[in-house]
Amino acid sequence: xxxxxxxxxxxxxxxxxxxxxxxxxxxxxxxxxxxxxxxxxxxxxxxxxxxxxxxxxxxxxxxxxxxxxxxxxxxxxxxxxxxxxxxxxxxxxxxxxxxxxxxxxxxxxxxxxxxxxxxxxxxxxxxxxxxxxxxxxxxxxxxxxxxxxxxxxxxxxxxxxxxxxxxxxxxxxxxxxxxxxxxxxxxxxxxxxxxxxxxxxxxxxxxxxxxxxxxxxxxxxxxxxxxxxxxxxxxxxxxxxxxxxxxxxxxxxxxxxxxxxxxxx
Amino acid sequence: xxxxxxxxxxxxxxxxxxxxxxxxxxxxxxxxxxxxxxxxxxxxxxxxxxxxxxxxxxxxxxxxxxxxxxxxxxxxxxxxxxxxxxxxxxxxxxxxxxxxxxxxxxxxxxxxxxxxxxxxxxxxxxxxxxxxxxxxxxxxxxxxxxxxxxxxxxxxxxxxxxxxxxxxxxxxxxxxxxxxxxxxxxxxxxxxxxxxxxxxxxxxxxxxxxxxxxxxxxxxxxxxxxxxxxxxxxxxxxxxxxxxxxxxxxxxxxxxxxxxxxxxxxxxxxxxxxxxxxxxxxxxxxxxxxxxxxxxxxxxxxxxx
Ligand SMILES: Cc1cc2nc3c(=O)[nH]c(=O)nc-3n(C[C@H](O)[C@H](O)[C@H](O)COP(=O)(O)OP(=O)(O)OC[C@H]3O[C@@H](n4cnc5c(N)ncnc54)[C@H](O)[C@@H]3O)c2cc1C
Ligand SMILES: Cc1cc2nc3c(=O)[nH]c(=O)nc-3n(C[C@H](O)[C@H](O)[C@H](O)COP(=O)(O)O)c2cc1C
Ligand code: FES
Numbered sequence: 001x002x003x004x005x006x007x008x009x010x011x012x013x014x015x016x017x018x019x020x021x022x023x024x025x026x027x028x029x030x031x032x033x034x035x036x037x038x039x040x041x042x043x044x045x046x047x048x049x050x051x052x053x054x055x056x057x058x059x060x061x062x063x064x065x066x067x068x069x070x071x072x073x074x075x076x077x078x079x080x081x082x083x084x085x086x087x088x089x090x091x092x093x094x095x096x097x098x099x100x101x102x103x104x105x106x107x108x109x110x111x112x113x114x115x116x117x118x119x120x121x122x123x124x125x126x127x128x129x130x131x132x133x134x135x136x137x138x139x140x141x142x143x144x145x146x147x148x149x150x151x152x153x154x155x156x157x158x159x160x161x162x163x164x165x166x167x168x169x170x171x172x173x174x175x176x177x178x179x180x181x182x183x184x185x186x187x188x189x190x191x192x193x194x195x196x197x198x199x200x201x202x203x204x205x206x207x208x209x210x211x212x213x214x215x216x217x218x219x220x221x222x223x224x225x226x227x228x229x230x231x232x233x234x235x236x237x238x239x240x241x242x243x244x245x246x247x248x249x250x251x252x253x254x255x256x257x258x259x260x261x262x263x264x265x
Numbered sequence: 266x267x268x269x270x271x272x273x274x275x276x277x278x279x280x281x282x283x284x285x286x287x288x289x290x291x292x293x294x295x296x297x298x299x300x301x302x303x304x305x306x307x308x309x310x311x312x313x314x315x316x317x318x319x320x321x322x323x324x325x326x327x328x329x330x331x332x333x334x335x336x337x338x339x340x341x342x343x344x345x346x347x348x349x350x351x352x353x354x355x356x357x358x359x360x361x362x363x364x365x366x367x368x369x370x371x372x373x374x375x376x377x378x379x380x381x382x383x384x385x386x387x388x389x390x391x392x393x394x395x396x397x398x399x400x401x402x403x404x405x406x407x408x409x410x411x412x413x414x415x416x417x418x419x420x421x422x423x424x425x426x427x428x429x430x431x432x433x434x435x436x437x438x439x440x441x442x443x444x445x446x447x448x449x450x451x452x453x454x455x456x457x458x459x460x461x462x463x464x465x466x467x468x469x470x471x472x473x474x475x476x477x478x479x480x481x482x483x484x485x486x487x488x489x490x491x492x493x494x495x496x497x498x499x500x501x502x503x504x505x506x507x508x509x510x511x512x513x514x515x516x517x518x519x520x521x522x523x524x525x526x527x528x529x530x531x532x533x534x535x536x537x538x539x540x541x542x543x544x545x546x547x548x549x550x551x552x553x554x555x556x557x558x559x560x561x562x563x564x565x566x567x568x569x570x
Contacts, residue, residue: 002327003326003327003328003329004325004326004327005326005327005328005463005465005472006323006465006472008465008467008468039322039323041322041323041472043465043468043470043472044470044471045321046321046322046474047321047322047323047474048322082467082468084465084468084472086323214319214322214324214325214336214339215322215323215324215325217325217534218289218533218534218538219288219289219325219332219531219533219534220288220289220291220324220325220336221288221289221290221291221292221295221310222291222339224289224291224292224294224295224298225294226292226294227294227297228294228298229289229292229293229294229295229296229297229298229299230298230538231289231295254292255318256318256319256339257316257317257318257319257339257340257341257342258291258292258310258339258340258341258345258349259316259341259342259345260345
């Protein structure tokens with residue numbers, strides 16, 4: 001009989017990724033694929049969803065962006081601290097095509113990085129567009145360089161790379177042509193733009209879409225999307241067309257009580 | 266052909282499976298999703314007067330024997346719920362409003378609020394085992410308290426009124442009788458049991474955010490079947506047998522014990538949201554084999570000498 005209980009593991013290593021962003025690495029053979037996420041438990045505090053951002057033989061990691069009390073505590077975790085993990089949950093990305101583009105905004109780079117590594121291993125030509133507000137918030141620049149992954153950096157203020165949105169860089173690449181598939185994770189307004197651009201250029205795409213998630217396995221309903229009503233946690237990774245069919249996509253999400261929260265534009 | 270249409274008083278259902286409150290069902294769209302998976306009726310996640318964020322996570326765990334939850338009644342509160350649950354005909358199955366409160370006065374207020382929203386029935390939940398200020402943690406579920414709350418809700422609504430009971434009481438038949446006497450049209454039995462606790466041995470800490478949680482699923486089923494059996498002996502009103510129903514065979518046990526319909530919650534985890542369709546198919550098979558033509562003829566047969 002399957003069960004959903006956290007496995008408690010000590011933090012093996014903490015990586016400083018950027019301002020307010022840390023990665024926590026654990027030594028554990030995690031049976032996950034790029035795109036899946038974990039529910040991460042701080043004993044007696046809370047349990048929150050995080051994408052699997054490091055996925056290697058015998059170890060894995062998550063990348064946490066400090067936005068509130070739980071992520072703040074995770075960012076303060078030290079080597080040896082015990083945390084629990086549940087999962088992996090959600091569906092993985094479907095890697096296909098010979099030339100692909102990955103588009104990440106903010107912590108959206110987390111679930112995409114293992115995909116970039118897998119693509120590279122398979123000899124798929126990959127461009128990783130990583131965007132942030134400004135240079136100090138950029139993650140994985142060094143990591144991508146070390147892994148030999150081709151990146152395009154964009155920042156809102158031009159402090160690093162191109163001064164533009166990730167979607168501007170994507171549009172240029174789509175116009176140039178020859179792209180088989182696009183994968184994206186980040187702020188929902190950006191995801192919607194990515195899905196629309198791909199539709200316009202008739203290029204396949206997959207987006208990792210997020211909602212308030214309390215269980216991660218399709219029972220509590222907190223991640224149900226309007227109008228279809230299915231629990232998003234069972235998928236998370238959607239095709240662009242699937243995402244565009246969701247009425248609330250880019251419009252609103254919900255908070256812990258289920259109350260609608262419109263996305264800031 | 267066996268007939269699996271069901272009746273809860275004047276409420277007619279295409280089949281006897283009812284989505285139990287709190288499993289999915291937090292939005293109208295979510296109810297529609299469950300209805301499209303074959304449920305005969307769907308119950309909304311319980312609504313309270315004020316919005317509630319609920320307990321910190323983990324809110325749901327499963328172990329070898331079943332499920333523990335400490336959701337803690339997270340919901341939008343009645344004001345937002347009145348905007349959320351509109352045009353309920355689109356859902357595709359009768360929708361049961363679920364209301365819960367800490368006091369008789371708040372129960373009455375909520376009953377009044379859900380009256381004109383298009384619900385097929387209203388369920389008053391007096392039985393949560395793990396949320397401070399509610400259910401058994403507020404002393405609800407004694408025959409006296411049950412009578413008072415039922416009467417208060419009855420006074421404010423003409424909708425069919427279901428009262429949802431806890432297994433953690435002495436003499437559940439007596440409690441059901443108190444609800445019937447005060448005007449309930451059906452009994453939903455049962456809410457989660459326990460509460461229970463699971464401890465992580467490496468950290469030495471309870472895992473659930475709410476520390477304790479209500480028990481559901483396989484572990485609860487024999488208790489639920491016994492409760493339905495006891496209630497059937499005490500009241501004349503229909504019973505929605507709820508607790509650990511995973512298969513058509515389990516649904517048949519409930520009906521034989523005295524249920525007119527069966528609630529399904531935890532099975533969504535084990536068998537997917539289309540468990541409603543699966544249970545209906547299996548139930549037809551079980552009934553056919555045992556020679557029952559309809560639910561009415563099967564109901565309560567476990568009581569026959
Ligand atoms: C599938 C998925 C994967 C994610 N992957 C990552 C990741 O790799 N890295 C990362 O930094 N963040 C990720 N997040 C977001 C992360 O879960 C939230 O930032 C975190 O839960 C915030 O908790 P908090 O207590 O620090 O903040 P709060 O103050 O509670 O909330 C701050 C913000 O985080 C959101 N949030 C809070 N709780 C949840 C929750 N249970 N589910 C979803 N959103 C929530 C709130 O809506 C709010 O916008 C992911 C979310 C999902 C759904
Ligand atoms: C995650 C979860 C949340 C629940 N929330 C509620 C609720 O809000 N109101 C309620 O009356 N019962 C609630 N229940 C109890 C169920 O409706 C049901 O009575 C109980 O789980 C037994 O049935 P099951 O074994 O089929 O799940 C909840 C149960 C679970 C598992
Ligand atoms: S997070 Fe609970 S159903 Fe998706």
